[in-house]
Amino acid sequence: MKVSPLxxxxxxxxxxYGIANDGGxxxxxVGEAILKAAVQSGITTWDTSRYYGNSEEVIGNxxxxxxxxxxxxxxxxxxxxxxxxMVDLQKARQExxxxxxxxxxxxxxxxxxxxxxxxxxxxxIEQLIRFLPMVVTELQEEGLxxxxxxxxxxxxxxxxxxxxxxxxxxxxxxxxxxxxxxxxGGLARMKERGSLVFARSVFLxxxxxxxxxxxxxxxxxxxxxxxxxxxxxxxxxxxxxxxAFSYVRDLTGVTSVVFGAEHPDQVKQNAVLQQVPPxxxxxxxxxxxTFQQLPLKVITPGMW
Numbered sequence: 001m002k003v004s005p006l007x008x009x010x011x012x013x014x015x016x017y018g019i020a021n022d023g024g025x026x027x028x029x030v031g032e033a034i035l036k037a038a039v040q041s042g043i044t045t046w047d048t049s050r051y052y053g054n055s056e057e058v059i060g061n062x063x064x065x066x067x068x069x070x071x072x073x074x075x076x077x078x079x080x081x082x083x084x085x086m087v088d089l090q091k092a093r094q095e096x097x098x099x100x101x102x103x104x105x106x107x108x109x110x111x112x113x114x115x116x117x118x119x120x121x122x123x124x125i126e127q128l129i130r131f132l133p134m135v136v137t138e139l140q141e142e143g144l145x146x147x148x149x150x151x152x153x154x155x156x157x158x159x160x161x162x163x164x165x166x167x168x169x170x171x172x173x174x175x176x177x178x179x180x181x182x183x184x185g186g187l188a189r190m191k192e193r194g195s196l197v198f199a200r201s202v203f204l205x206x207x208x209x210x211x212x213x214x215x216x217x218x219x220x221x222x223x224x225x226x227x228x229x230x231x232x233x234x235x236x237x238x239x240x241x242x243x244a245f246s247y248v249r250d251l252t253g254v255t256s257v258v259f260g261a262e263h264p265d266q267v268k269q270n271a272v273l274q275q276v277p278p279x280x281x282x283x284x285x286x287x288x289x290t291f292q293q294l295p296l297k298v299i300t301p302g303m304w
Contacts (some may be wrong), residue, residue, distance in 0.1 A: 001114075004044045007259070008260075009200065012026065013035075013054075013055045013058045028216075032058075033264045035058075036062075037264035042277030044074060046074070053198055060107045062161055065109055076268075077107070078117065100112055100135075103210060110222050113146050116149050118147075121154075136148030137166045137172040150170060150198075151172075155172050156184050158172055158186030163195055169196040175199075175204050175233075175244060177291050179295070182251060183292075187253040198255065198256050198257075202243070202259060208226070210230060225298065242276055247279060247284065249274065
């Protein structure tokens, strides 16, 4: 299974998403142009979900109309359980199977390359892993998915799933402000066991690009850290996007960086970022030291 170093996040194709998104959901033509730009840039891994509006259908329509490109693409999708399924194995099995079949129909493909459980903020990891490894294995045996895993809400919970051998793929929030999965050893342990690690929220949903006057009242605590981020970018002689992207891209254990796009130019810009040289070690060390402890309300979009 070949995962591209960049993964196109497609939540924007189905929903209005991101604190810096003032353009809303792209129309059909722009959505198709975003997907085409990804293919042309060699970004052949796409991330979606049953819960991203009609994102899966947008991708499915593109794949149907571009069959040559479809052969090279690897789609990651996600599912969720109801509260009842969290305590009932049979219901958990059925809901997972139904969700995967709906994804396959929307995408127009016979097997899902990677399926992740989409963890919510109120879903304890201990409860999820009671059934998830077993359900993932059964979906693989039935030929519905190739690999399974979880999209974590809390990065510090990565250590709780590294010993679950059937959970071979993990999506986790990590960025220059939020380094919890690095500091607690979770990223290193996932690398040791050979997990596919998708790093999302590399730009903290666009927060890094807001000027001070655009930061909403409930995120005023972020302003001093945004100022330090810009100062560090100036010291490194790069822009904020390159600093933030390179910091995550070069973390040992990260397989692919997930990014979103509201128009095709953003896809091309991120493809360029993938090619920039690594940050100097002194800059990486200063970033790790400067942004060790940030308020949870700043680094957790679910609290915004």
